[in-house]
Amino acid sequence: MSRFLSRPVPVEAMIEFLMWLSVPYIVIGLVFTIAHPDDMRALETQLQTRIPAGADLASFGAITVLWPMMLITGPLEERCHVG
Template identity: 35%
Template sequence: MSLLRRVLSRKVSVAAMIEFALWLAIPYLLIGFVWAFFDAEQVQLFDTAFRIRLPAGSEILAYVQTAAMWPQLMLGADICAA
């Protein structure tokens, strides 16, 4: 318990926390973009849903959303596009 208190009592700057979050985002997004590349069916479902509201750029938005949601999609939480 004292080790945990010692670790949590260290002062960390906001810039260091932002840098840490950005370093964690790199592997997350890389895995997500690879997942979206191989899960073209899910990208197509998102594209169909977005095409009504955003005709220009719906493909890119669908690809980015699939890349951002890769943990949920990996577990089988498919999104209903109806």
């Protein structure tokens, strides 16, 4: 085991490894975002006052990246107080 850990690893290899790890994370996030359009609309409504031109893209990106938090905390409509 120590022989394996003592080998030098190039920075390019580490970056490639991290990029390959991010692919399933992003794919799961996209599926989660498409499956929960109500959460995306609730966040978009909240973002309309701050960034009116890009609220839809910002909410799509936020839900896609933060899908683990969304799984833990539950539906977004209950916490946003939209209306």
